[in-house]
Amino acid sequence: MTDPEELAEQVREGDLRIHELEDHTDSDTAAEARRLFVERETGTDLETIGDYSFPAEAADPNIENMIGAAQIPMGVVGPVAVNGAESSLSSGTDGGAANGEHYLPLATTEGALLASVNRGLGVIRSAGGADARITKNGMTRAPVFRVAGVAEAAETVEWVNENGDALAEAAESTTSHGELIDVEPYVVGDSVYLRFAYDTKDAMGMNMATIATGEACEIVERETPASLVALSGNLCSDKKPAAINAVEGRGRSVTADVLIPGELVEERLHTTADAIVEANTRKNLTGSAKAGSLGFNAHAANVVAAAFLATGQDEAQVVEAANTITTMDAREREDGTTDLYASVSLASLEVGTVGGGTKLPTQSEALEVLGLRGGGDPAGSNADALAEIIAVGALAGELSLLAALASRHLASAHEDLGR
Structure with a gap:
């Protein structure tokens, strides 16, 4: 379907969800239809937001529900x-x-x-x-694991310290560029945090580090008493003020x-x-x-x-x-x-x-x-x-x-x- 007016009307009537438009048309038409819908729902003229120079398809990996672009001098x-x-x-x-x-x-x-x-x-x-x-240089991701107590925490830390090569092999199997530099364990009660650091070459590497760490976590769970709670335990620490980044660095x-x-x-x-x-x-x-x-x-x-x-x-x-x-x-x-x-x-x-x-x-x-x-x-x-x-x-x-x-x-x- 290529008529943005008709697509916008289908969204308004509830026949299509706003995020489903790309399933029925190309990215530019989807953005235009979404823009028409928002204009009518809010009474706002989006002429300037809709005046952008690149094909909407180019932004597909970067944004969802696109209606246009924010232009900054x-x-x-x-x-x-x-x-x-x-x-x-x-x-x-x-x-x-x-x-x-x-x-x-x-x-x-x-x-x-x-x-x-x-x-x-x-x-x-x-x-x-x-x-x-x-x-x-080191992009970090720090998963958090649950253990029964300090004895299991110590067992997990000991295994991690002795098996850096196995963790590196697992992590690096997910990327042709990233390289695991270090894994630093931290224990807080029945929580074990492992701060993985990677050389991500010319990529900022956050996604690369996340995917690689997920693979390494499977080995940690298999070989130790630890159970993964969250792939990011905030000891990374991403997008928030944190003393660990000020001291140890990130990126x-x-x-x-x-x-x-x-x-x-x-x-x-x-x-x-x-x-x-x-x-x-x-x-x-x-x-x-x-x-x-x-x-x-x-x-x-x-x-x-x-x-x-x-x-x-x-x-x-x-x-x-x-x-x-x-x-x-x-x-x-x-x-x-x-x-x-x-x-x-x-x-x-x-x-x-x-x-x-x-x-x-x-x-x-x-x-x-x-x-x-x-x-x-x-x-x-x-x-x-x-x-x-x-x-x-x-x-x-x-x-x-x-x-x-x-x-x-x-x-x-x-x-x-x-x-």
Whole structure:
């Protein structure tokens, strides 16, 4: 059936359920019929929501009950200079995965964000570029098992610790790319949690980790007294604030840093290294500690969220990415000039360049702008590079905002931009 009007009427009359439309027609017609139904039920004109450029079929793996698309303004910042050749911190060492200059697409509705990030990137570029490195990599899934008591818990943990190879063989049988790195047991009374960690290469890998862990759990149940209660026991921990992710990391742990000459701080940021260091200490460290925050930063999630929306990442995982620690340090040179050392450490940055939303046409183009579309060579290098670039973007945002606060220019900057 190809008439959206007739399909919409069948939904209205109850002859078809709204989620069954794709069983009777193509994806675009189903979306149009669903849109007509919603328009009539709510009295809303969905002309703009229905004006999208990609075939609805392309979004079939990503959404159900599609009626259109949410269009978010996208801009670009950069170039993002990662491990610049003249970086005062790199000391001639080999660069990270993102070595070079890249333009970073950001999608947001927050005015002044890109202008602020671009200002920070300009300063970083003038300082010779930032260093960025992946320090840890592991997508996690942590099932929870029931046991009779601590004796069975200990028996289960002992078996897991002695049979890593068997667990790896089972888990890796479900994927041609994923690799089991570690299984860490945790016991709470009659509950046993096993935190599986995987190298998922260029995929963000949440689904990959879930499927692989499910296979491994069958062996645990067969060989130990433990009974699986839930494939996810929240010790993973996915899409919620969790200290374990801030400490142990999830996805990619990445750090970016830069040393900015004192004269450049004064000329371009209109403040001093000492003033920025004090603002960071009192705001991002002491203030965050008093608030009980898991993140010790100014607004790292701003850049992460905008990059996630632009490049097709799972936007809910911005929660983990907010576990960022920003450090600032004043370093005195022999001539008495005080330079500024700045860093951001993102413990839990979950990104990929294949799978999920990265395959959608808009997001795929954004990854193409970065030169990171699809799988890398070697496997995992594209996702590593994306994480490093986002980290440098977050560093730029931290620099710019802290400088605006230290110079008391934050409000006036927004006023000047009319936002």
